[in-house]
């Protein structure tokens with residue numbers, strides 16, 4: 001199924017039958033991804049009195065309750081409501097779902113005890129490309145990213161100057177394969193979140209950050225169309241499924 005997309009007065013073709021899913025699924029239990037010191041997520045039959053919501057236990061349907069936190073357990077997209085006093089819902093702020101994206105691969109640089117993504121690395125990778133969205137794959141890029149236990153591991157993050165550079169570049173949607181764009185323990189500074197949403201200036205209310213993606217090694221760096229949608233929760237963040245489509249060269 002081939003679609004032609006007219007973007008900036010140019011036609012691009014994509015094959016809708018060849019989606020590249022860069023989300024991480026959520027599953028019950030300890031093998032699930034985890035961050036921010038929470039228990040593992042749970043998917044379990046709803047129970048009430050004698051009722052157990054499971055066909056094999058005599059119920060007419062499987063009827064599971066799910067306990068999870070979008071920031072801890074799954075690919076999720078957040079809006080500025082993640083760090084503001086006022087409530088903003090990702091389901092209200094993300095209203096367009098196709099974007100031109102660049103996929104880049106970065107090896108975070110060692111800075112004292114941290115590993116960071118710098119503005120210099122992003123400048124080198126983006127050059128003068130103009131994109132709506134940036135997908136950052138960090139290396140090493142092993143399958144353990146699907147089930148990592150990140151709490152107290154001080155994962156890589158973006159320098160504030162890197163986030164500021166992305167704002168200057170006009171990147172509205174940032175996707176990373178990390179738990180956060182900020183340092184795990186930064187005493188609430190959240191410098192990159194603040195810079196990306198320009199909280200101290202004119203807030204970028206339609207900009208989004210997607211965390212915990214996984215970009216398989218079979219997906220090459222380069223230009224893609226990105227379909228980004230969230231589950232319709234009215235919350236600062238919600239589970240999301242970013243999907244890439246490679247433009248067809250003619």
Ligand SMILES: N[C@@H](CC(=O)c1ccccc1NC=O)C(=O)O
Nearest residue numbers: 036071183184185186187188189
């Ligand atoms: N870096 C922050 C902590 C933080 O970001 C955070 C803490 C608890 C639960 C979630 C967090 N961040 C992401 O959703 C700090 O050290 O204050």
